[in-house]
Amino acid sequence: MLAYYLDLAVHSLKRHRMLTALMVLAIALGIGASMTTLTVLHVLSGDPLPGRSGSIYYPQIDPQDMKDYTPSVEPPAQLTWTDGMYLLHSKRATRQALMTGGMVPLQPAQSSFDPFHASALYTTADFFPMFAVPFEYGSGWGAAEDDSKARVVVITSQLNDKLFGGRNSVGQIVRLQEKDFRIVGVLGDWHPNPHFYEWYMGSYASDEDVYVPLTTSRDLLMEHDGSVDCWGNTGGDPSRLETINCMWLQFWVQLDSPASVSAYKDFLLHYSQDQHASGRFVRPPNVRLRNMMQWLDYIKVVPSDAVLQTWLALGFLAVCLINTVGLMLAKFMRRAGELGVRRALGASQRALFGQLLMESGVIGVAGGLGGLLLALFGLWLVRQQPADYAKLAHMDTTMLLATFALAVSASLLAGLLPAWRACRVAPALQLKAN
Amino acid sequence: MDIRPILSTLRRHKFTACLLILEIALTCAIICNAIFLIGQRLDRMNISSGIAEHELVYIQLAYIGERPDAMARTAADLAALREIAGVRAVTMTNQIPFGGSSSNMGVRTDLAQQKDTINASQYLGENVPSTLGIQLEVGRDFRPEEYRDLTDVYAALGKGDMNALPKPALISRAVADQLWPGQDPLGKQMYVGGGIPLTVIGVMAQLIRPNQFGDGAQYSVINPIRLSMSQGAGYVIRCAPQDREQVLKLALAKLKTLDPNRIVLGKGTLDQLRRDYFQNDRAMAGILVGVCLALLIVTALGIVGLASFWVAQRNRSIGVRRALGATRGNILHYFQTENFLLTTIGIAIGMVLAYGINLFLIVHYELPRMPGFYFPVGAALLWVIGQCAVLGPALRAAAVPPVVATRSV
Numbered sequence: 001m002l003a004y005y006l007d008l009a010v011h012s013l014k015r016h017r018m019l020t021a022l023m024v025l026a027i028a029l030g031i032g033a034s035m036t037t038l039t040v041l042h043v044l045s046g047d048p049l050p051g052r053s054g055s056i057y058y059p060q061i062d063p064q065d066m067k068d069y070t071p072s073v074e075p076p077a078q079l080t081w082t083d084g085m086y087l088l089h090s091k092r093a094t095r096q097a098l099m100t101g102g103m104v105p106l107q108p109a110q111s112s113f114d115p116f117h118a119s120a121l122y123t124t125a126d127f128f129p130m131f132a133v134p135f136e137y138g139s140g141w142g143a144a145e146d147d148s149k150a151r152v153v154v155i156t157s158q159l160n161d162k163l164f165g166g167r168n169s170v171g172q173i174v175r176l177q178e179k180d181f182r183i184v185g186v187l188g189d190w191h192p193n194p195h196f197y198e199w200y201m202g203s204y205a206s207d208e209d210v211y212v213p214l215t216t217s218r219d220l221l222m223e224h225d226g227s228v229d230c231w232g233n234t235g236g237d238p239s240r241l242e243t244i245n246c247m248w249l250q251f252w253v254q255l256d257s258p259a260s261v262s263a264y265k266d267f268l269l270h271y272s273q274d275q276h277a278s279g280r281f282v283r284p285p286n287v288r289l290r291n292m293m294q295w296l297d298y299i300k301v302v303p304s305d306a307v308l309q310t311w312l313a314l315g316f317l318a319v320c321l322i323n324t325v326g327l328m329l330a331k332f333m334r335r336a337g338e339l340g341v342r343r344a345l346g347a348s349q350r351a352l353f354g355q356l357l358m359e360s361g362v363i364g365v366a367g368g369l370g371g372l373l374l375a376l377f378g379l380w381l382v383r384q385q386p387a388d389y390a391k392l393a394h395m396d397t398t399m400l401l402a403t404f405a406l407a408v409s410a411s412l413l414a415g416l417l418p419a420w421r422a423c424r425v426a427p428a429l430q431l432k433a434n
Numbered sequence: 435m436d437i438r439p440i441l442s443t444l445r446r447h448k449f450t451a452c453l454l455i456l457e458i459a460l461t462c463a464i465i466c467n468a469i470f471l472i473g474q475r476l477d478r479m480n481i482s483s484g485i486a487e488h489e490l491v492y493i494q495l496a497y498i499g500e501r502p503d504a505m506a507r508t509a510a511d512l513a514a515l516r517e518i519a520g521v522r523a524v525t526m527t528n529q530i531p532f533g534g535s536s537s538n539m540g541v542r543t544d545l546a547q548q549k550d551t552i553n554a555s556q557y558l559g560e561n562v563p564s565t566l567g568i569q570l571e572v573g574r575d576f577r578p579e580e581y582r583d584l585t586d587v588y589a590a591l592g593k594g595d596m597n598a599l600p601k602p603a604l605i606s607r608a609v610a611d612q613l614w615p616g617q618d619p620l621g622k623q624m625y626v627g628g629g630i631p632l633t634v635i636g637v638m639a640q641l642i643r644p645n646q647f648g649d650g651a652q653y654s655v656i657n658p659i660r661l662s663m664s665q666g667a668g669y670v671i672r673c674a675p676q677d678r679e680q681v682l683k684l685a686l687a688k689l690k691t692l693d694p695n696r697i698v699l700g701k702g703t704l705d706q707l708r709r710d711y712f713q714n715d716r717a718m719a720g721i722l723v724g725v726c727l728a729l730l731i732v733t734a735l736g737i738v739g740l741a742s743f744w745v746a747q748r749n750r751s752i753g754v755r756r757a758l759g760a761t762r763g764n765i766l767h768y769f770q771t772e773n774f775l776l777t778t779i780g781i782a783i784g785m786v787l788a789y790g791i792n793l794f795l796i797v798h799y800e801l802p803r804m805p806g807f808y809f810p811v812g813a814a815l816l817w818v819i820g821q822c823a824v825l826g827p828a829l830r831a832a833a834v835p836p837v838v839a840t841r842s843v
Contacts, residue, residue: 022735029728065628068540068549105498105697115498117697178499223496225535232628233596236537237588304799305718308471312725315464319457319729323736326453330743333450386713421449 002358009359012335019331020363023324027367027411030320032374033313035395035403039375040382041310042399043392044204044302048192052132053292055094057253057261059087060288061272063245063281064231075286076229077299078247083271088124092267093253093260095130098214099123100249101201102224106210107175108163118159118176118209121198122217122224128154130254131197134188136160138170141184141213149219154185154211176210177220187211193392194301196292197252200226203301204389218242265289303387317410324363324414332356332422339425352423360415361408368407375403440772447744451776454740458780458816461733463787466812467795468722470804475719479712481651483531484606484640486567487704488675489522491682492530494668494700495689504662505583507693512560514692515669518684520677525566526666527559529644531704532711533667536644539626541655543613547625552612554605554653555643556626558584560660563604563638565672573620573636576602576658583660596630600658603632606641608652610634632657645711668700678703730815734823741769741827752831753838762832769828770821777820781813788812 013020047053062075063083079087084098099121106118127133128140137160141152153174160169173180194203201208212222221239230236230246241248255261265287272285290298332339339352375395382393395403444451501507508526515524529536537558540550562568563575582600590598603624610619619634626632632655641654663669669689673681682701689696745752752765792804 019739022739026732026735029732033725033728066548103496105496107498115697117496117699221500230627233591233594233630234627235588235591237591240588240592305714308799309718309721312464312468312722315460316725316729316732319460319464320732322453322457322460323732326450326457326736327739327743329450329453330740334743334747385717386710387717417449 005355005358006362008355009362012359013362016331019327023327023363024366024370026320026323026327027363027407027414028370028374030317031367031371031403031407031410032378034310034317035371035375035399035406036378036382036393037306037310037313038402039379039395039399040306040389040393041302042396043394044194044306044389045296046193047293048194048196048296049131049292055254055256056130056292057093057255057264057289058292058295059251059253059264059268060290061268061281062283062286063247063275065245065282067231069283073286075288076247077250078227078229079249079251080245080247081242081249084249084251086271087251087253087268090267092264093255095126095254096251097124097127097130098249098251099127099198100214100224101198101208101226102217102222104176104210104212104217104222105178107178109173109175113163119201119206120176120210120212120217120222121208122212122214122222124214126254127197127211128185130252131192133190136186136188137168138183138185140211145184146213146215149215150213151179151181151216152184152213153181154187155183156187156207156209157189158207159209160186174210176212177222179220181212193389194296196296196301198226198250199299199301202388203303204392206388224248261289303389305387306389321410321414324411325417328360328363328415329418329421332418336422336425339422343425349423353419356419356422357412357415360411360419363415364408364411367411368404371407372400372403437771437775440768440775443748444772444776450740454737454776455780455783457733457736458777458820459783459787461729462781462784462812462816463791464729465726465815466784466788466808467791467804468726469811470792470808471795471801472719472722472726473808474801475715475722478647479715479719481642481647482640483642483708484568484638484652485531485642485704486672487531487708489567489672489678490565490670490704491673491678491685492533492668492670492700492702492704492707493682493685493689493698495663495696496699497664497693497696499695501662501664504664505585505660508661508663508666511663511669511689511692514688515671515685518671518681518688520673520681521671521685522674523561523565523672525559525561525670526661526663527557527562527565527668527670528661528665529555529557529667530670530707531566531642531644532707533644535667536646538643538646538649539655541609541613542625543623545625545629552609552653553649554609554655555646557641557654557656558659558661559666560658562656565670566641567672568641569639570604571607571637571639572618573604573634575636576604576656581658581660584662584665587659599630601631601633602635602658604636604638604656605634606638606652606654608640608650609655610637612650612653626655730819733816734819737773737820737823738826741773741824742830745769745827745831748831749834749838752834753836753840756834756836757839765834766828766832769824769831773820773824773828774817777816781816784812784816785809 060075063080088096088098102120102122103117104120105115107115124146125141125143136157140154145152169183169186172183191207195206228236228246228248232245234244234246236246255264268287269285272281272287275281276285379393379395383390512524537556538553539556541552541554542550560581580600580602614622619637622634624632640652642651643654671685795801
């Protein structure tokens with residue numbers, strides 16, 4: 001039965017080659033554009049730490065003065081050194097890490113390399129276990145190294161490949177800002193996207209080269225890059241960031257149960273109340289505790305252009321589908337004579353409906369295949385774009401299946417109405433007209 | 435031409451006609467908004483900076499180790515750069531227009547003000563106006579004795595000593611108009627940070643902020659504060675447009691000989707910097723143009739397809755009309771008018787849709803309201819496309835000979 005329907009469909013499609021090509025092309029274009037943009041969106045709004053992100057939280061408090069204050073204001077996105085260190089040392093969460101980004105001049109021991117500016121993350125010991133960072137060699141550093149401002153460094157596997165040819169470099173020395181640093185760990189393959197923990201260096205595809213203890217970076221006054229938000233007469237002197245009224249640190253905590261989340265929120269509130277009572281905080285206590293995905297949503301990590309492009313592509317798909325519905329309807333109606341004859345010869349309405357739907361299904365499958373090719377081409381085009389997320393635009397299995405499902409269901413939907421209308425022809429009327 | 439016969443025919447193809455109208459409406463709505471978005475991006479990319487963009491090159495460097503004598507070294511660098519043939523002016527500034535980083539501050543005119551009047555970008559450095567080629571509208575440039583070192587400024591801020599801070603400031607016309615509309619800004623006081631007073635000594639015609647254009651693209655202030663290389667963003671050199679390549683090469687070589695122990699982080703012309711800054715906007719504008727073209731093509735092909743069907747379907751009635759005395763022109767006009775009618779209805783619905791989409795964009799993308807003239811642009815495009823698309827099938831219809839009427843199908 002189905003084989004016969006398929007045969008009929010192919011036969012009918014062959015009779016109007018141009019029209020068939022037009023319908024397939026319209027569906028392919030619409031599907032291609034939509035799937036390209038949806039894939040980009042899917043990649044951009046992905047979970048950077050699958051399985052772990054639910055227990056990672058970003059605490060916020062508000063230490064600023066009353067200038068520009070409104071009761072509904074959101075607390076700032078970063079912490080001061082004073083607050084960050086207090087929260088870090090209170091150890092109220094399972095794990096906690098304070099961090100910020102920067103650049104540091106790196107002189108390889110091998111003379112074959114010129115010194116270069118390495119992108120760095122200055123952080124604290126829990127960073128590695130909290131985010132379950134994989135290590136190829138060695139490990140992260142401990143709280144003792146944080147306290148003693150130790151000259152230790154963790155490097156990425158790319159840097160290890162570049163400097164040491166991928167060999168185990170733990171215990172080796174690299175020179176950062178003309179000081180000797182001992183390598184304690186080499187990271188494995190770790191590229192969380194979005195780059196959630198430090199978003200000022202770029203939200204996507206912006207891995208660091210080196211990880212240095214935050215205390216060490218301040219001890220040596222390593223260059224800090226990122227947003228420094230100050231209030232009062234501070235001027236933002238980079239050598240006194242610890243004592244002036246500036247917010248420049250990012251703080252993440254791991255909270256494993258709902259009870260510990262609410263306990264941590266209370267802790268933040270109590271801390272703010274205490275600081276308010278002592279006069280250090282001027283604003284009324286204002287705290288937030290978002291989990292990682294809520295936080296990424298809040299800072300609008302997905303570029304608005306990518307969302308806009310998706311809307312645009314979906315609009316385009318709608319036009320392509322309406323176009324196909326119209327053409328299919330016209331085509332089916334034109335075959336009213338033929339359908340009338342077949343009805344008169346005993347074909348049921350259901351059988352006709354099935355046949356017509358099969359025809360639109362064939363167009364859908366062909367359009368889906370074309371759309372898939374166009375989407376792959378579209379993603380290749382996206383990868384040539386200048387945006388920082390461009391090179392992440394690859395199709396995965398989920399999106400591949402989604403593309404196909406979308407194509408077939410879209411064209412079946414497009415074929416449904418025309419088929420339904422066309423199979424309701426009154427056989428006698430059509431025969432008489434002929 | 436009487437449109438009643440057209441309407442009665444369309445009534446027999448209600449559903450197909452409605453689909454065509456819907457397609458035209460959607461296309462029209464999307465295209466109006468897409469053209470508007472393209473216009474927005476082009477406006478952004480063509481923003482004027484108020485500086486001599488084609489005459490500027492920049493070099494960004496970082497020391498490998500600490501340099502306690504950075505200030506003296508920077509002075510030596512600047513002196514050496516000035517000696518290069520073709521160099522007209524040099525500065526070490528804290529931020530470069532269209533560069534990645536910027537320093538911004540709240541500005542108010544009254545110390546008692548709860549909220550800042552504007553957020554302006556703060557340029558620091560020696561000879562910034564003359565090097566960047568900024569036009570002074572009124573007032574004067576800084577005098578040599580008015581400059582302070584940034585290190586001293588930080589020290590004074592640390593001690594809370596307001597008197598040691600440099601008071602004079604240059605502001606852009608946009609800042610002046612916002613802070614003191616209709617008044618002479620010269621000599622006026624403004625306050626930044628927790629109440630640091632600044633006195634306006636001159637107004638610049640225009641000076642763009644490095645980035646964050648959303649806060650007011652032309653809100654810029656210059657303070658007479660000298661920077662060392664480790665504090666600033668980079669050296670900016672002004673020379674004749676044709677000398678830029680050569681000057682950049684010589685400057686790099688000279689800086690390398692003066693102190694080889696540093697890394698070049700970035701170098702190039704301001705033109706390149708501007709191009710790179712707007713590359714996302716350029717890409718987005720390109721995508722929007724592509725979508726518009728694709729939409730128009732798909733819609734046009736849809737019209738061709740439907741019109742062809744209708745022509746084929748009405749082959750016999752066309753023959754009858756021809757046999758009864760209708761000219762080829764009559765038949766041609768019939769299909770053209772039919773298309774015009776459908777397109778017009780589609781456009782009318784499309785306008786409402788376009789307005790709706792614009793409202794959606796206003797809410798979600800902080801876009802301004804679409805100016806009225808984008809609507810007729812979209813409408814005209816679709817009328818033209820519709821007429822072009824229907825021409826082929828209509829001509830085919832007009833070519834149907836009257837004799838068809840006598841044949842049975």
